[in-house]
Amino acid sequence: MRLKVLVDLPRHSPLDPLLDYLAPEAWPAGTLVRVPLGRREVCGIVWGPGDELASPDGEGGAVVLREIAQALDALPPLGEAWRRLAAFAATYYQRSLGEVALGALPPDLRELDATQLVRRLRRGDKLDREAAKAAQAASAEASPVPEPSDEQREALAQLAAMPPGPVLLFGATGSGKTEVYLREAARVLEAGGQVLVLVPEINLTPQLEARLAARFPGRRLVSLHSGLTPAQRLQGWLAAHRGRADLVLGTRMAIFASLPRLGLIVVDEEHDPSYKQQEGARYSARDLAVWRGRAEGVPVLLGSATPSLESWHNALPAAEGGAGRYRRLDMPARIGGGALPRVRTVDLARIAAQFGKRAVYSQPLAPPLLEAMRERLARGEQSLVLLNRRGYAPVLHCTSCGWKSDCAHCSAWRVFHRSDRTLRCHHCGFSERVPFACPSCGDPDLQPMGRGTERLEEQIAELLPGARIGRIDADTTRHKGSLESQLAQVHDGEIDVLVGTQMVAKGHDFRRMTLVAAVQADAALFSSDFRAPERLFALLMQAGGRAGRDAELAGRSEIWLQTWHAAHPLYAALRRHDYPAFAAAQLLERESAAMPPYAFQALLRAEARSQQAACDFLETVSAATLDWPEAAEVLIFPPVPAPIQRVADVERAQMLLEASSRQALHRLLARWQPVLAQSAARTGEARVLRWALDVDPLAI
Ligand code: ADP
Numbered sequence: 001m002r003l004k005v006l007v008d009l010p011r012h013s014p015l016d017p018l019l020d021y022l023a024p025e026a027w028p029a030g031t032l033v034r035v036p037l038g039r040r041e042v043c044g045i046v047w048g049p050g051d052e053l054a055s056p057d058g059e060g061g062a063v064v065l066r067e068i069a070q071a072l073d074a075l076p077p078l079g080e081a082w083r084r085l086a087a088f089a090a091t092y093y094q095r096s097l098g099e100v101a102l103g104a105l106p107p108d109l110r111e112l113d114a115t116q117l118v119r120r121l122r123r124g125d126k127l128d129r130e131a132a133k134a135a136q137a138a139s140a141e142a143s144p145v146p147e148p149s150d151e152q153r154e155a156l157a158q159l160a161a162m163p164p165g166p167v168l169l170f171g172a173t174g175s176g177k178t179e180v181y182l183r184e185a186a187r188v189l190e191a192g193g194q195v196l197v198l199v200p201e202i203n204l205t206p207q208l209e210a211r212l213a214a215r216f217p218g219r220r221l222v223s224l225h226s227g228l229t230p231a232q233r234l235q236g237w238l239a240a241h242r243g244r245a246d247l248v249l250g251t252r253m254a255i256f257a258s259l260p261r262l263g264l265i266v267v268d269e270e271h272d273p274s275y276k277q278q279e280g281a282r283y284s285a286r287d288l289a290v291w292r293g294r295a296e297g298v299p300v301l302l303g304s305a306t307p308s309l310e311s312w313h314n315a316l317p318a319a320e321g322g323a324g325r326y327r328r329l330d331m332p333a334r335i336g337g338g339a340l341p342r343v344r345t346v347d348l349a350r351i352a353a354q355f356g357k358r359a360v361y362s363q364p365l366a367p368p369l370l371e372a373m374r375e376r377l378a379r380g381e382q383s384l385v386l387l388n389r390r391g392y393a394p395v396l397h398c399t400s401c402g403w404k405s406d407c408a409h410c411s412a413w414r415v416f417h418r419s420d421r422t423l424r425c426h427h428c429g430f431s432e433r434v435p436f437a438c439p440s441c442g443d444p445d446l447q448p449m450g451r452g453t454e455r456l457e458e459q460i461a462e463l464l465p466g467a468r469i470g471r472i473d474a475d476t477t478r479h480k481g482s483l484e485s486q487l488a489q490v491h492d493g494e495i496d497v498l499v500g501t502q503m504v505a506k507g508h509d510f511r512r513m514t515l516v517a518a519v520q521a522d523a524a525l526f527s528s529d530f531r532a533p534e535r536l537f538a539l540l541m542q543a544g545g546r547a548g549r550d551a552e553l554a555g556r557s558e559i560w561l562q563t564w565h566a567a568h569p570l571y572a573a574l575r576r577h578d579y580p581a582f583a584a585a586q587l588l589e590r591e592s593a594a595m596p597p598y599a600f601q602a603l604l605r606a607e608a609r610s611q612q613a614a615c616d617f618l619e620t621v622s623a624a625t626l627d628w629p630e631a632a633e634v635l636i637f638p639p640v641p642a643p644i645q646r647v648a649d650v651e652r653a654q655m656l657l658e659a660s661s662r663q664a665l666h667r668l669l670a671r672w673q674p675v676l677a678q679s680a681a682r683t684g685e686a687r688v689l690r691w692a693l694d695v696d697p698l699a700i
Pocket residue numbers: 146147148149152171172173174175176177178179180335
């Protein structure tokens with residue numbers, strides 16, 4: 001008997017990833033198997049019956065079919081719903097099915113043979129028994145369920161009355177969205193379902209994990225994210241797949257968890273860009289969650305205080321110009337009636353008129369902001385100063401000849417890090433000690449230009465003598481556990497002023513923090529990234545929302561913005577906490593510029609030794625579509641150099657595709673994919689070419 005087996009073939013292989021194998025038994029679709037492939041033995045998934053009609057084995061020069069080496073049939077097969085999800089993701093994101101489906105399994109699982117699997121399953125049984133034992137012992141200690149607020153009651157009543165489908169839970173920070181997730185989860189668990197909760201980042205998991213565990217002490221909760229050991233990840237995955245875990249909490253990868261009793265998907269902070277996988281098979285876990293919910297007939301809760309414009313548009317009724325695809329539930333008030341932080345803008349133009357421009361440029365904090373921080377210090381409260389640029393200064397330059405610290409391998413500056421006196425490229429990692437004198441003219445007077453978090457920390461220390469200053473960015477959190485210990489310091493009140501990049505703004509509940517300041521907010525207004533204003537708005541609302549959840553402290557909470565454009569509508573909307581007005585203005589701009597969500601995009605990126613080779617490839621594949629009917633409704637832009645054109649001596653170019661309908665774009669992509677692979681293979685041999693297609697790219 002023959003079976004079709006899905007394997008993960010190297011990328012762009014001309015072979016179909018579904019291969020026919022001989023099998024002694026008719027294992028059902030979804031069974032994991034080990035099959036010979038070339039000289040190796042690899043993990044595969046039975047995908048269905050083979051082609052019995054193909055030419056008989058061995059006769060007339062036909063290929064001799066190889067046999068399945070082993071079936072891992074101690075494991076229940078991967079269900080049909082799971083297989084359909086993998087197939088959809090592969091088609092939609094234009095990747096091979098084998099790469100997506102096998103890539104979604106825990107890496108350890110793909111290495112096991114049948115005997116090892118049985119051992120792992122036994123270990124799982126033991127873990128399950130232990131978890132069960134811990135849950136009898138603990139069930140009395142379930143955390144108290146608060147009486148729902150009026151808004152929560154209304155939201156829950158509406159949810160109960162709705163047919164399953166995607167719902168945007170639009171609620172202010174601290175409005176009790178998590179409590180709504182917990183109540184929905186309780187309902188689904190009661191009915192025997194499994195609940196999948198997605199969060200943007202690993203370091204946000206402990207808080208929510210503790211809350212879930214406290215609310216559902218009798219339930220088995222597993223987490224799935226890249227911070228786990230391979231063995232932990234395997235056991236978590238197995239518990240979910242065998243239906244033994246009731247709650248699965250994870251980052252974007254968890255959207256591919258096998259959940260035979262799935263009853264609810266929650267996507268917390270749905271606007272967060274971390275839901276997009278940016279390498280390899282690029283997918284949006286948020287969008288896949290919506291698809292999966294539809295396919296499996298289960299509700300999907302997308303929660304945010306500042307939804308992505310895509311979700312907002314989807315949840316806006318058609319009568320208001322929206323797509324009307326999702327339902328929306330609003331919870332504008334904070335629990336306990338706490339006030340939202342007051343937003344204060346520092347008009348740098350006015351300060352410059354008063355004290356001169358030099359004063360503004362040389363000081364990171366304008367006088368009124370500094371005064372507000374001094375008040376916090378005096379009251380024993382904390383301040384957070386946000387700057388999205390790490391290092392001491394983005395460039396070092398020579399005052400005599402104008403030399404700048406560029407990177408020899410990238411079209412980018414090397415950043416000056418004062419702590420270890422290095423010039424470091426943030427793109428390729430190339431790092432050197434700061435030279436004693438200008439490498440071009442020998443003048444020793446090298447000066448930093450601009451300001452990064454290291455320098456900001458130093459300047460604030462001068463401005464606020466005696467204050468305990470902390471800094472959290474990618475440089476200070478490189479070592480495992482360092483982020484956690486620094487966050488703990490902030491929580492324990494050992495820090496008065498925290499300087500940080502956006503990584504501190506998300507999810508952390510700093511109770512004594514009553515001031516959040518963005519010192520260079522304007523950067524987002526003039527960014528080439530059309531999503532930058534949306535990110536800024538979300539960042540400030542999130543960061544400000546964390547400040548002082550304590551009702552008394554909340555009354556004193558402030559968000560400070562330093563800007564040269566105080567009248568900008570984005571800041572005006574921010575001052576009023578008016579996300580709907582901000583979204584309406586942004587959507588109007590997007591519509592008139594035919595940008596997402598009014599257009600659907602795909603970005604084809606190419607990398608080669610020379611910019612010419614990368615562009616040639618893009619031009620060739622663009623030209624191939626000239627007389628295709630599938631290309632009629634798709635706008636293919638000319639190839640351009642990528643925003644950072646050269647990284648690690650590799651030249652990068654890209655080409656944007658845009659269509660007003662998703663279907664039109666996908667019709668073209670489906671026909672295009674083999675052309676891309678063939679053209680790349682042809683060019684590639686001579687000139688080393690790599691390409692990647694990004695469907696629904698976040699940045700273009
Ligand atoms: P969000 O997820 O919208 O930021 P949370 O669900 O975390 O909000 O709620 C904010 C705070 O209010 C939490 O400390 C939570 O325990 C508390 N809370 C939520 N709902 C209620 C309620 N109905 N009664 C009392 N406290 C509540």
